[in-house]
Amino acid sequence: MMRPWRRAAMQEQNSNAVLNITSLMDVMTIILIFLLFSFSSQDQNIRLAKDMDLPRSTSEKPFKWAINITLTENELRVEDLSVCRYKNGRFVDVRNDPDKIVLLYKQLLELKSMEKYRQVDRDAAEPVVIFQADKKHKFNTIYKVMKTAAMAGYPNFRFAVLKN
Amino acid sequence: MALGDRRRLGMGAYAQDENVNLVPIMNLFVVLIPFLLMSAAFFNISVINASVPALQKEKTDLAKSDVAVTMMVRMKPDAFTITASSDTLPRSELDKLRTEIPRRGETMGLKEFSDHMLACKQRYPKSETMLLVPDAGIEYQDVIAVMDAGRWVKVQQDGSTVRYDLFPNVVISGML
The missing domain is CATH 3.30.420 (Nucleotidyltransferase; domain 5)
Incomplete structure (x- = not known):
């Protein structure tokens, strides 16, 4: 006759081990709810550069896609294309023009000549530029980019900001 | 089989039925969470419209109406x-x-x-x-x-x- 403790041990060996996933389910449910709340239907084509901190604002106007000009701490970009470096408070440009950034001007003129970019914002009468810039930049830097864009035919801007 | 044993068995069977199989729900969550993580917005971006003064015919930034400034x-x-x-x-x-x-x-x-x-x-x-x-x-x-x-x-x-x-x-x- 088998001893009772041995019988119990054999029964334990035969039975399938059941993993208790209730606590895991709780975690998953919380994550799911959090993600559902932060799910955004807005146009997320915008890609924030790592070395850029957008200014904060109370604006609630939704982000809409347009031609992207990005001014990070070290670089000026149009869309994903690097236009020129920004070093020691100056743009590293082909020519030192006090009125405009020549490389940006040429790049924007090229874009303007392309029909698909001219039609990006069908709501606006004139083409619009999304301008993303680091909040620590001085106004003369910001204004030089804006002035160049205006000269190239883009006088209207949407400043990308982080909602407060 | 003793009555006590049977009762134990019956309770065991009852307890087994009570366990809901959560594995399909887990599968669903595992699919949903990466999808939501990809589309989640951890920053909220909005825009401010602005413009620079431009020389244009028939258009001016100055107020034309006699009651506007x-x-x-x-x-x-x-x-x-x-x-x-x-x-x-x-x-x-x-x-x-x-x-x-x-x-x-x-x-x-x-x-x-x-x-x-x-x-x-x-x-x-x-x-x-x-x-x-x-x-x-x-x-x-x-x-x-x-x-x-x-x-x-x-x-x-x-x-x-x-x-x-x-x-x-x-x-x-x-x-x-």
Whole structure:
């Protein structure tokens, strides 16, 4: 006759081990709810550069896609294309023009000549530029980019900001 | 089989039935979570419309209506200088809107700036344009803060706080 403790041990060996996933389910449910709340239907084509901190604002106007000009701490970009470096408070440009950034001007003129970019914002009468810039930049830097864009035919801007 | 054993078996069977199989739900969660993680917005981006002065035929940034003014805000490191311009209003009227607000205190003068802009807007409700002229050394974040303060303000009306639009059209210019 088998001893009772041995019988119990054999029964334990035969039975399938059941993993208790209730606590895991709780975690998953919380994550799911959090993600559902932060799910955004807005146009997320915008890609924030790592070395850029957008200014904060109370604006609630939704982000809409347009031609992207990005001014990070070290670089000026149009869309994903690097236009020129920004070093020691100056743009590293082909020519030192006090009125405009020549490389940006040429790049924007090229874009303007392309029909698909001219039609990006069908709501606006004139083409619009999304301008993303680091909040620590001085106004003369910001204004030089804006002035160049205006000269190239883009006088209207949407400043990308982080909602407060 | 003893009665006690049977009862134990029956309870065991009952307890086994009570366990809901959560594995399919887990599978669903495992699929949903990466998808939501990819589309989740951990930052919320909005935009502020602005423009730079442009030379155009038949278009001007100055207010044409006799009851509208264009507010010009000169933003210096230590103060805001606010003036108004209009094609039709007399100089004496425009001078009443002129003021200088020091940029100091907790809000860097933004509260006083907003209050003055509100007073101007209430005086000429059809006005919508603010010409902002910051100094070269002003930080971009401060420019955005002034644009916010000049575009709208929260006011108390009938016991509730409402948003009151001031000068939503912002034109940014630099000093020559």
